[in-house]
């Protein structure tokens with residue numbers, strides 16, 4: 001079944017070593033490895049795991065989790081130092097308990113088209129905020145990193161996370177409000 005997952009093919013896969021940021025959810029561990037294999041990255045990536053993926057790496061915008069962000073960037077620096085990574089994959093997933101139980105940024109989403117769209121939009125929001133922080137961090141150090149964000153469903157199928165077509169954002173920035181009560185860029 002895993003081999004048949006119809007992953008997104010709309011983006012160019014990373015050519016060199018990658019840092020993968022994923023969630024801790026045990027239901028998707030094998031699917032995560034399969035997805036990386038799909039991008040021909042078998043045994044060619046560092047992996048850092050935070051509950052909530054991008055939201056966790058941002059420390060959830062909560063003071064008590066602030067150190068998570070520091071830990072993420074320490075690992076990013078380590079991945080560059082050790083393996084000269086050039087790409088960062090942010091892998092979000094649907095029905096992420098960390099979003100609604102740990103960081104409480106939303107109630108659990110249902111499986112209606114509207115619920116699924118709202119869920120994808122929220123994951124895009126935090127993935128984009130983290131992408132911005134990674135790019136700022138990298139440019140301050142003269143490092144070039146290409147960041148891609150993805151959303152996995154509960155079947156393990158992965159789609160690239162991007163702005164919905166027809167939205168009016170520019171420069172790839174999400175049309176979502178940049179400032180949220182829970183997460184602020186620092």
Ligand SMILES: [Zn+2]
Pocket residue numbers: 023024025051052053093095096097098
């Ligand atoms: Zn999760």
